[in-house]
Amino acid sequence: MSDAIKIRNLAWRAGRDFAIRDLAMTVPTGAIYGFLGPNGSGKTTTIRLMLGMQQASDGSIEVLGHSVPRQAHKALARIGYVPERLHLYQGLTVEESVRYHRAFFPTFDATEAERLRKRFGLREDALVAKLSKGEAGKLMMLLALSQRAELLVLDEPTDGLDPVIRREVLSALVEYVDGAKATVFISSHLVHEQERICDWIGVMDGGRLIAELPMQEFRSGIKRLRVHKAPVSRDATPFALLSRETPTQHLEEWVVRGWQPEMQEWFARVGAEVRDVQDLDLEESFVELLRGSRVATTTETR
């Protein structure tokens, strides 16, 4: 199985304050890949580099087998892209926008566009300039889905939309994926949506990809442990310790990454006892992971 997106050693710099460093990313064909990260972590920049809209200073990018930016035009013909700032011509109607978009993509499916237009409740003769934010979002999604693209790149496609419209858009996306067996790359900080539909997760922070793994591993590997008689030293743990708190005198709460049940033995050896192992949801895991990675970076630079 090939990969839809393969990025290696990517570097890019904007002034002194922000840089993408040594970024490696692999999106398997057929995955629904959730791209998470706080604001300003470099998600949109990574997407723009990936689509050849900005040029990296170092590294390699391959999208659908095409090398970017050199063959970006070939890749783009097979990609449906919904940018963070919606790109629509204000003077066109819905129907004209569809015809305009269609001219660029030979694979465009007009029947599908019409079906989605009705489903999304968009009037043919409505002027783009008069559309609500939600309607404009639906129109962008309609255009991307009707392209019959092999890869959909969605940059915060549902952020700022109301819950009813978010549901409509996500349902249409999921149904498209099932029919077309397409790969989806979806950047968002609406973690609960990612949690439902994604099977891969990549996490950006400060221009670096700090984690990339299948959703189930991501969820099952990060745990909160309640530790009785916790050891003072945190050396040589068989897992990564992301955070450590002492809510009561005798009990510590540890958030760990890479947890396996057998690791209970390690605590027994150091004279401690794990009282409870709690699962975290994606949002908590994400927050803890960022906290852990930031602590690690500060220690490194000292």
Added chain:
Amino acid sequence: MFEHIDPRSPTPIYAQIADRVRLAVAAGDLRAGEGLPSVRALAGQLRVNPATVVQAYRDLERDGLVEMRQGAGTFVADVAVETRARERAAAAQRFVRQMLTEAARLGLSPTDLRLALERDLPESK
């Protein structure tokens, strides 16, 4: 039947979907030969990855609760009465285990739970 699927629960979404079907079959709400929603329809309705629905249906098929017919869809199998009873017992067990874990976290003892249960259960005949 598939309301309140909770993506934040530690139980994976595919297992939650499968559990709903198991319970509906066990309770007799789904009868032999009845069709389940198509993968696309259910994935769309729940806004989950289609692969998640496929995994749920495969699990159910492996346990003999449904049949997946190529091109036609997924149908409830003819399930023996004993299997239905077993599925109900298993569902009740899962529920109790969940409650026990939760209770332990809150610092409630088994005795606390037993007393509370006896107070709230209708008189057994």
